[in-house]
Amino acid sequence: MIHGNELINKAGDYIKFCLTMSCGHCVPCRLGLPRMVQILTAIAEDQYEGTELERLENLIHTLCCASLCPVGQTSPLPIKTLLEILKDDKKETGAIEERLExxxxxxxxxxxxxxxxxxxxxxxxxxxxxxxxxxxxxxxxxxxxxxxxxxxxxxxx
Structure with missing residues (x-):
């Protein structure tokens, strides 16, 4: 079973693969996928701000809606699921921190x-x-x- 940063690293590797498979004709794929790799790398190395998850969510929405090829439209869907998992973990962590006030x-x-x-x-x-x-x-x-x-x-x- 894959946990924590390994899961985020695997997601980054998946997006790198999608970047090689993308045609590169539309701007969302050409600029969005490399930016997604940067954000995932920052999250994996714990060098991200709270706004990075929101940026990643906006980027996923843009890629799904504005990409021309099916690779660009479907590539961020696993990352969207990962983002939902991260948000749930963040909520649980917040509840624990509240108890440890x-x-x-x-x-x-x-x-x-x-x-x-x-x-x-x-x-x-x-x-x-x-x-x-x-x-x-x-x-x-x-x-x-x-x-x-x-x-x-x-x-x-």
């Missing part, structure tokens, strides 16, 4: 723990009596903040 310390501003972990830990701590959890502060700052709060209470601030 880091909480930042209110005192120093550094990220220190996963939000989901803190919520789980808080639910476990809520069951025990008398335990207080400072969720907004990192371990380095929590002692300092507690000391400042106690001093403020003592001196009436």
């Amino acid at each position: 880091l909480v930042k310390c209110r005192s120093c501003g550094r990220p220190f723990a996963f939000k989901a972990f803190l919520e789980y830990f808080q639910s476990r701590v809520d069951k025990s009596l008398g335990v207080h959890l400072d969720r907004d502060y990192c371990p380095e700052c929590v002692r300092k903040v507690r000391a400042q709060n106690m001093a403020g209470e003592f001196f009436g601030d």
Whole structure:
């Protein structure tokens, strides 16, 4: 089974083959297929921006609609399927990143723990009596903040 960059590399090889089979009379094939190879290479090497997938989608649509020969009209169809797979993976990755969101310390501003972990830990701590959890502060700052709060209470601030 082919995974990840291998799949994208195979797609690039397929487009290179289609480029050799194309007649080259129409502009979409002559300019679009080499550009598609460049975009796929950039994606395989992780040197692409978020707009590259949109450009690739527009290029696929242009090639399917404006090419004169059947090679130009059908060559981007497997890449279109690959693009749908990449978009689904991107959605799944976004959901995972959302679950792995880091909480930042209110005192120093550094990220220190996963939000989901803190919520789980808080639910476990809520069951025990008398335990207080400072969720907004990192371990380095929590002692300092507690000391400042106690001093403020003592001196009436």
